[in-house]
Amino acid sequence: MTRTRKPGVSRRATLAMMGAGAVSFATPWVARAQAKTIKVGMPTILSGRVAQLGTSSRNGVMLEVEKVNAAGGLAGRQIEMVIRDSKGQPQEAARVARELVNTDGCEILIDAEASSGAFAVHEVARDLGVLCLHTNSETSALTADPKQHIPNAFRTARQGVHDSIVGGSYAATIAKAKGLKKWATCSPDYAYGRDTTAEYVTYLKRFAPDIEIISESWPKLFQPDYTEVVTKILQAKPQALYSCLWGGDLTSYIDQANIYALFSQMEVFAVNMADYTALTVVKNLPKGIHSGNRYIKTYPATPENAAWGDAYKAKYNEYPTNWSWENATAIMLLAEASKKANSADGKKIAEALRGLKIKSPFGADGTVTMRAEDQTLVGYAIGWGTTIPQEPYVPQVQAGDWKTIFELEAEWKKSKGYT
Amino acid sequence: MTELQAEQGVQALEVPHEAKTRRNRDALIALAVFVVLALLPTVFSSKLLLDFVIRCAAYGLFATSLNLLVGYTGLISFGHGMFFGLGAYGFGLMMQKTGVPVPVAFVATLGITFAVALVIGAICVRLKEIYFAFVTLAFQMLIHSTILSWVSLTGGDQGLRGGIPRPPFLGIDLSNQLHLYVASCALLVIGLFLMHQIAQSPFGYTLRMIRDNATRASFIGIDVWRAKLTIFVLAALFASTGGIIMALFVSGAYPEFAYWTISGEGIFINMLGGVTTFLGPMVGTVLLLILNDTVTRLTDYHGLVLGIVILFFAIGLRKGLMDFVVEWYAQRRSGGGERG
Numbered sequence: 076m077t078r079t080r081k082p083g084v085s086r087r088a089t090l091a092m093m094g095a096g097a098v099s100f101a102t103p104w105v106a107r108a109q110a111k112t113i114k115v116g117m118p119t120i121l122s123g124r125v126a127q128l129g130t131s132s133r134n135g136v137m138l139e140v141e142k143v144n145a146a147g148g149l150a151g152r153q154i155e156m157v158i159r160d161s162k163g164q165p166q167e168a169a170r171v172a173r174e175l176v177n178t179d180g181c182e183i184l185i186d187a188e189a190s191s192g193a194f195a196v197h198e199v200a201r202d203l204g205v206l207c208l209h210t211n212s213e214t215s216a217l218t219a220d221p222k223q224h225i226p227n228a229f230r231t232a233r234q235g236v237h238d239s240i241v242g243g244s245y246a247a248t249i250a251k252a253k254g255l256k257k258w259a260t261c262s263p264d265y266a267y268g269r270d271t272t273a274e275y276v277t278y279l280k281r282f283a284p285d286i287e288i289i290s291e292s293w294p295k296l297f298q299p300d301y302t303e304v305v306t307k308i309l310q311a312k313p314q315a316l317y318s319c320l321w322g323g324d325l326t327s328y329i330d331q332a333n334i335y336a337l338f339s340q341m342e343v344f345a346v347n348m349a350d351y352t353a354l355t356v357v358k359n360l361p362k363g364i365h366s367g368n369r370y371i372k373t374y375p376a377t378p379e380n381a382a383w384g385d386a387y388k389a390k391y392n393e394y395p396t397n398w399s400w401e402n403a404t405a406i407m408l409l410a411e412a413s414k415k416a417n418s419a420d421g422k423k424i425a426e427a428l429r430g431l432k433i434k435s436p437f438g439a440d441g442t443v444t445m446r447a448e449d450q451t452l453v454g455y456a457i458g459w460g461t462t463i464p465q466e467p468y469v470p471q472v473q474a475g476d477w478k479t480i481f482e483l484e485a486e487w488k489k490s491k492g493y494t
Numbered sequence: 495m496t497e498l499q500a501e502q503g504v505q506a507l508e509v510p511h512e513a514k515t516r517r518n519r520d521a522l523i524a525l526a527v528f529v530v531l532a533l534l535p536t537v538f539s540s541k542l543l544l545d546f547v548i549r550c551a552a553y554g555l556f557a558t559s560l561n562l563l564v565g566y567t568g569l570i571s572f573g574h575g576m577f578f579g580l581g582a583y584g585f586g587l588m589m590q591k592t593g594v595p596v597p598v599a600f601v602a603t604l605g606i607t608f609a610v611a612l613v614i615g616a617i618c619v620r621l622k623e624i625y626f627a628f629v630t631l632a633f634q635m636l637i638h639s640t641i642l643s644w645v646s647l648t649g650g651d652q653g654l655r656g657g658i659p660r661p662p663f664l665g666i667d668l669s670n671q672l673h674l675y676v677a678s679c680a681l682l683v684i685g686l687f688l689m690h691q692i693a694q695s696p697f698g699y700t701l702r703m704i705r706d707n708a709t710r711a712s713f714i715g716i717d718v719w720r721a722k723l724t725i726f727v728l729a730a731l732f733a734s735t736g737g738i739i740m741a742l743f744v745s746g747a748y749p750e751f752a753y754w755t756i757s758g759e760g761i762f763i764n765m766l767g768g769v770t771t772f773l774g775p776m777v778g779t780v781l782l783l784i785l786n787d788t789v790t791r792l793t794d795y796h797g798l799v800l801g802i803v804i805l806f807f808a809i810g811l812r813k814g815l816m817d818f819v820v821e822w823y824a825q826r827r828s829g830g831g832e833r834g
Contacts, residue, residue, distance in 0.1 A: 122795075122796070159790060160790055160794050160796065164750050164755075165744065165748040166740060166743075166744050166748065166751070167790075169743070169745075170545065170744075170787075171790070173545055177541035190651060190652055191651060191653040191749070194652055194653055194655045194746060194748075195653070197655075198744060198745040198746055201657060201745070202669070202671075202745065214652060216652075216655065220655075222655075223656055265650065265651045266645065266649075266650040266651045266652050269645070269650075
């Protein structure tokens with residue numbers, strides 16, 4: 076039998092496929108505002124080295140969304156989360172954010188991107204005017220710099236400068252009490268590491284003017300081997316060490332520094348230690364490392380916080396991260412603001428969000444506030460304590476004083492030319 | 495392959511008159527494509543389509559310019575992404591810091607790219623194959639590191655923040671998505687047209703000769719170094735234009751634009767689309783972006799899917815899609831093949 080057709084795809088089939096492609100692009104498969112559900116888009120990092128940022132952000136959000144939906148949703152509309160991976164690339168973050176709003180019909184964005192991705196999504200929010208809550212970027216400039224300010228973007232995360240003020244004043248108290256004058260720093264070599272360390276040192280010197288920095292190390296982000304850094308610090312013989320290494324970098328560093336018994340030779344201040352991502356991964360957690368709280372269920376030491384941490388653990392079989400509470404807070408704020416505005420409309424919610432104070436398990440005094448002037452979160456639990464090798468890991472946390480934070484933050488803003 | 499080359503050789507000998515007719519025909523096709531693209535938004539109202547075509551323009555220019563090096567000249571550059579990043583940063587910084595009109599910033603950015611590409615090219619094109627590949631990669635990483643560490647100018651790893659201002663000029667307002675779309679289409683079509691002219695010119699055939707036998711080329715009096723440098727710089731200019739479009743699309747510039755992964759994507763696109771046809775990289779771009787967008791939409795394991803696709807092309811087809819299509823078409827017409 077002879078074949079009349081050549082193998083392969085026929086012209087007709089090709090045309091049909093092209094047509095189908097065109098239709099699938101053009102169809103507005105979006106049923107907008109009238110829909111019963113409200114779609115909330117969330118670009119985040121779900122693959123690669125910091126995928127845990129995305130997964131624990133998603134967990135934090137979903138935990139709260141379920142509660143809000145059970146209680147009737149946003150002004151009667153059930154929340155439907157559309158969560159998509161940006162692979163940690165800012166151009167993908169921008170694209171995904173635009174797609175979520177323009178194609179998927181999301182009316183609110185939860186921007187769970189890190190560093191540059193957050194700024195890319197911020198520009199999308201500026202362009203499209205959609206309500207946007209930044210949940211993971213702690214870069215102070217995102218909200219402190221008036222050039223960045225847009226009425227529809229808010230931050231529900233910590234802020235770098237708050238951490239530095241509290242960390243600096245805590246360290247200065249210890250430095251005075253123990254006579255720690257010679258300091259070394261060891262932080263990752265990128266904007267977060269450089270900026271945070273510089274700010275920390277500024278406030279440390281402000282509260283304890285006679286200290287000096289005798290050694291600085293800047294390991295690369297995601298560096299696997301810290302031997303060189305550890306030996307350099309040991310040779311400098313400082314009395315105290317500051318580090319803002321985080322996650323896997325911090326745990327590798329501690330494991331490797333343990334071999335040299337570094338932690339018995341100096342006081343160590345590691346701002347990102349008290350997060351379960353680091354605490355539970357380190358092989359032998361040394362006793363007495365000073366750390367800022369990222370998320371631990373024992374601080375604030377309230378039943379609400381403990382219950383939240385346990386509920387999260389029960390659902391996801393791991394402890395929450397710093398990102399988890401920041402993202403959960405975004406949903407809590409959305410729910411309250413929507414209740415207050417009696418609407419699920421982005422503009423009305425934004426209006427209600429400004430200055431909104433809500434009850435929160437993560438609040439220093441049981442509440443957190445969305446500060447109206449720069450639309451960033453304040454009043455969250457922030458403090459420092461020392462580690463022990465087993466749960467609760469950081470038994471005593473000394474709370475930071477928000478009054479001092481506000482004063483010094485205002486001063487900092489002025490020095491930067493932001494006010 | 496040899497048949498193709500033989501035919502290309504014949505074409506090179508064509509009289510100038512025919513070259514002129516062909517140029518006119520190309521210009522007409524380019525114009526028609528532009529009109530169709532520009533009219534698309536009146537038929538389809540999808541904003542996704544606009545975003546998609548803008549990104550296609552950015553990556554398409556970048557990938558096609560890379561093909562001028564890889565496919566036409568045999569220069570496998572692993573660092574072509576540096577010009578993409580340079581375009582994005584040059585344009586973004588110019589608009590943020592100086593406030594000059596958009597066309598001025600555009601031309602000035604190309605000027606900067608020209609100068610940088612000239613210096614880097616002069617060093618790199620002397621080298622062959624793997625050495626060329628790795629030295630271009632090294633320069634790319636140098637530029638990437640410079641962007642990261644020059645925080646006061648570039649914003650370091652946070653990128654250019656605060657948006658790129660784009661004051662309207664000649665009635666064109668690039669902050670309007672539709673205007674940006676039409677402008678991107680225009681840049682894409684003009685860019686492709688120019689690159690096609692380069693590829694079809696006697697100079698283009700010189701490049702093919704250098705690719706196939708550089709010794710022979712220099713024996714018949716061609717200054718190989720100069721020809722390679724020329725195409726290196728020209729390709730850089732088109733890549734830079736792609737970067738400018740991307741900077742406008744995201745309203746910012748980020749160090750990732752100058753990272754080696756962008757160069758990698760360019761190579762990937764070329765593998766996907768095929769390097770033996772002019773339009774191969776453009777087809778590859780559309781394919782990769784559609785794949786990326788749909789797969790990301792459906793699953794978190796997009797890396798796995800894209801990896802399988804590239805394996806299929808590299809090991810299964812052993813060529814790009816356009817190569818495959820062209821061969822299939824030629825077979826179907828039993829010999830009367832036509833190149834894009």
